[in-house]
Amino acid sequence: MIYLMDTDGEAQGLLPLLPSWKRERLEKLKNEKARLQSGCAWALLGYGLKTEYGRTDWPPVELGVHGKPEFRREEGGLGVPFFSLSHTDGAAMCALDDGPVGADIQKIVPFRERTVRRYASEREWRALTLLPDPERAAIRLWTFKEAYVKYQGTGIGVDLRSLDFSHTVFSEDGARFLLCGLHFLTGAYGDSLYTVCGHTAWGAPALIHREQLEKAACLLETGLI
Known part of the structure; x- marks a missing residue:
């Protein structure tokens, strides 16, 4: 699944939707625009975990060999997707898949x-x-x-x-x-x-709004490894 979001008009107020470990890291960024854009991308990831994978918590996150964040895969990795995040001036993006x-x-x-x-x-x-x-x-x-x-x-x-x-x-x-x-x-x-x-043979991206993220933002927290 692919999610896109306008960060210029809807980024404010999203950081509280993220787990504390991610908020703490984002708050260290001096560039406010980059902080909000990255927060949007992670909020989209939380939305996908809840709506597409039925998760009620954040899986533990760890850094791969080259520093890319990824979910720790346990118990066969069931319900734990692969993901990729990106953001630029005015937009944030999240892609989730089973591979x-x-x-x-x-x-x-x-x-x-x-x-x-x-x-x-x-x-x-x-x-x-x-x-x-x-x-x-x-x-x-x-x-x-x-x-x-x-x-x-x-x-x-x-x-x-x-x-x-x-x-x-x-x-x-x-x-x-x-x-x-x-x-x-x-x-x-x-x-x-x-x-x-x-x-995956990708379908059209879903355009997500802040209200949708707020409704889905009830994931329990786990730590960043």
Whole structure:
């Protein structure tokens, strides 16, 4: 399941819905906007745990080898989903699935060659230069790569230029791809673009509002490992 939320209009007041261990970590962030956006993403995760998986508590959270947060899998992992969170200026995103998943959302920003060359392979760069307006395609390409490395659990420690998605550069919003046995879904939300990657043939994201989160916010707490 994929959830999206507008953080500009609905982020205020969500932090109290989170478990204390997460609130404490978010409160250490000096950037208020980043704190609220991250809080939204975690609130979406709590919503999914309650509505999709019937959980009444937060499963214990631990950090993977590369620092990605994940639920500890016990007793066969029943009722404990895999998840991926992302946020950008104005939007938050959460993807949950029964297997590994990666999700990324990024606000569309001006095209800068120096920045794009840091993550685009040479073939991808050549494809981008063929477009009259490569700005949107460059952001979509970034979300493709971010979602993929999140799925892998490696994060951006990988040289993103070693990954080649040049055949996706010309895709449009809402495009779906089956690559290396994985399903990719791309889309637009406001002035942001997103990609989700995993073994599921993804349906359309659900747009969530604060009132829905408040109604579902009755999860008991467990600790961060």
